[in-house]
Amino acid sequence: MLLEICCGSLDDAIEAEKGGADRVELCSALFLGGLTPSYGTIAEARRRLKIPVMVMVRPRGGGFCYSEAEFASMLRDTDAAVELGADGIVFGILDSNGAIDVERSRALCAKAARVQRVFHRAFDVTPDPLVALEQLIELRISRVLTSGQQPTVPEGSESIRDLITTAAGRIEVLPGGGINERNLAHVLQQTKCSQVHLTAFKTAQDTSVNRRPEVTFGGALYPPENSYQITNEALVARIKQALPG
Numbered sequence: 001m002l003l004e005i006c007c008g009s010l011d012d013a014i015e016a017e018k019g020g021a022d023r024v025e026l027c028s029a030l031f032l033g034g035l036t037p038s039y040g041t042i043a044e045a046r047r048r049l050k051i052p053v054m055v056m057v058r059p060r061g062g063g064f065c066y067s068e069a070e071f072a073s074m075l076r077d078t079d080a081a082v083e084l085g086a087d088g089i090v091f092g093i094l095d096s097n098g099a100i101d102v103e104r105s106r107a108l109c110a111k112a113a114r115v116q117r118v119f120h121r122a123f124d125v126t127p128d129p130l131v132a133l134e135q136l137i138e139l140r141i142s143r144v145l146t147s148g149q150q151p152t153v154p155e156g157s158e159s160i161r162d163l164i165t166t167a168a169g170r171i172e173v174l175p176g177g178g179i180n181e182r183n184l185a186h187v188l189q190q191t192k193c194s195q196v197h198l199t200a201f202k203t204a205q206d207t208s209v210n211r212r213p214e215v216t217f218g219g220a221l222y223p224p225e226n227s228y229q230i231t232n233e234a235l236v237a238r239i240k241q242a243l244p245g
Contacts, residue, residue, distance in 0.1 A: 001195065001243040001245070002023065002194065002195035003023075003195070003239060003243060004023040004024065004025060004054075004174065004195060005021040005023075005024050005025070005197075005231060005236060006025045006034065006197060007026050008027055008029070009230070010041050010045055010048075011230055011231070012231040013026055013049055013053065013231075015230060016200070016236055017049050019231070019234065019235070019236025019237040020237050022052075023053075023087075024045075024049070024051065024054065025056060025090055025118075026041065026042065026053050026054065026055050026056065027056040028056075029061070032060075032062075033058075034056045034090075034120075035058050035059070036055075036057055036077050037055065039080055042055055046084055052087035052088065052116075053088075054086070054089070054118055055086040055088070056089075056120070057077045057081065058092070058120075059073050059077075063094075064094040064122040064125075065094050065096050066093065074091065074093075075111055078091075082111065082112055086115060087115055087116060088112075088117065089108075089112045089115060089117060090118040091105075091118070091119065091120065092119050092121065092122025093105050093108065094125070094126070097127070098125050098127055099126060100119075100122075100123075100135050100136070105141075106139055109139055109140065116142040117140070117142050117143075118141070118142060118145060118174075119141050119143070119144045119145070121145050121146060121147060121177060123145070124147055124148070124149045124150075124177075125149070129146075129149055129163065130166060133163060133167065141171055142172060143173070144174065145174045146163065146173065146175065146176070146177075147160075147177030148160040151177070152177050152178025153175045153176065153178050153183075153187050153191070154178060154179075154183050154190075157175075158190070160193065164192060172195070173193065174193075174196070175187060175193050176197030179197070181200075181235065181238060181242070184242055185242070188243075188244070196243075199231070200232050200235040200236045201229040201230065201231060201232055201235075202229070202230060202231075202235065203228070203229060203230075206227070206228060
């Protein structure tokens with residue numbers, strides 16, 4: 001049973017490996033669902049980590065139908081990630097109707113021919129998941145990340161099990177979205193999966209802003225500036241221990 005931890009920073013990835021993660025998905029801006037991490041973050045992750053690093057290639061939040069300029073940046077980001085030694089890239093490209101954009105996906109896969117190619121949860125808003133699955137298989141996608149087209153994996157567990165059965169080993173199906181320490185056993189039982197994808201956070205403190213607590217730097221949500229989320233090594237270890245060998 002393989003454990004993949006979704007990480008929003010280099011420190012997240014380091015803590016995930018310490019906790020026993022088998023693989024990390026490296027992103028920025030997890031609040032937006034994950035965006036492309038920086039060049040430096042990818043380079044340092046690949047230098048410091050021994051486990052596989054999957055790099056998110058997503059230029060913005062708010063859907064998956066991209067402009068010509070955004071797609072051009074995705075191609076360049078893919079080149080950079082591969083050159084820096086990423087073990088795989090994670091992406092999802094849809095057309096304006098929510099179907100997989102096969103031609104753009106094929107072009108991006110060609111850039112990443114030497115590494116794993118993972119289609120992320122954009123899959124969960126496609127109009128027909130079985131059609132989408134066959135398209136991804138035809139594109140030789142290595143793995144699809146999915147919550148079974150539901151808000152969370154526990155809600156979509158039946159669909160995930162059906163996808164795994166339909167895939168029949170032609171593509172890996174990776175359950176991800178809403179999995180936690182409390183529902184992990186239920187997810188494993190219901191989906192019959194061989195790998196899981198999740199976050200495992202704790203709150204860390206940064207006291208450099210404490211002198212001026214009234215000053216904020218974010219958007220309308222105004223999160224506290226003296227704390228942030230970081231992967232919890234101990235939680236990762238507990239989850240890893242709970243997985244079947």
